[in-house]
Amino acid sequence: xxxxxxxxxxxxxxxxxxxxxxxxxxxxxxxxxxxxxxxxxxxxxxxxxxxxxxxxxxxxxxxxxxxxxxxxxxxxxxxxxxxxxxxxxxxxxxxxxxxxxxxxxxxxxxxxxxxxxxxxxxxxxxxxxxxxxxxxxxxxxxxxxxxxxxxxxxxxxxxxxxxxx
Numbered sequence: 001x002x003x004x005x006x007x008x009x010x011x012x013x014x015x016x017x018x019x020x021x022x023x024x025x026x027x028x029x030x031x032x033x034x035x036x037x038x039x040x041x042x043x044x045x046x047x048x049x050x051x052x053x054x055x056x057x058x059x060x061x062x063x064x065x066x067x068x069x070x071x072x073x074x075x076x077x078x079x080x081x082x083x084x085x086x087x088x089x090x091x092x093x094x095x096x097x098x099x100x101x102x103x104x105x106x107x108x109x110x111x112x113x114x115x116x117x118x119x120x121x122x123x124x125x126x127x128x129x130x131x132x133x134x135x136x137x138x139x140x141x142x143x144x145x146x147x148x149x150x151x152x153x154x155x156x157x158x159x160x161x162x163x164x165x
Contacts, residue, residue: 009151014066016144022059023125026052026115031129037108045104052111053096056118057081060089063122089117
């Protein structure tokens with residue numbers, strides 16, 4: 001079975017990794033960045049911005065370039081940035097990773113813009129950190145688990161989420 005320019009297993013694995021890595025992680029770091037901005041905690045804001053840059057770079061790379069397997073966590077950002085050469089979102093990812101000398105409000109705006117632009121390419125995921133997004137996120141996870149199971153790939157989310165009861 002073939003998907004666009006890749007076999008179905010690679011396509012599903014990469015999209016699943018990108019969606020779940022991006023969707024679960026950036027939501028939390030974006031909330032941290034907003035809270036840090038509001039509380040005047042510049043160091044926490046810059047840490048959250050760096051993590052947003054790293055997560056977006058990795059998720060974009062695996063979604064767009066279908067790169068697999070993933071290197072270790074210490075190497076993922078540089079690995080992803082190298083493979084995103086020429087892509088319009090590489091520079092915003094790099095700027096957040098390396099740190100930017102800008103007012104806190106600008107840093108937060110850049111984080112929100114990068115997350116929005118990345119979501120447009122990777123896909124939206126309901127926010128599991130909110131009451132409105134918890135059940136839809138689990139439903140989406142169940143669909144991905146079923147697809148990954150059909151393709152013989154290991155899923156990122158707990159297999160128990162597909163059980164009824």
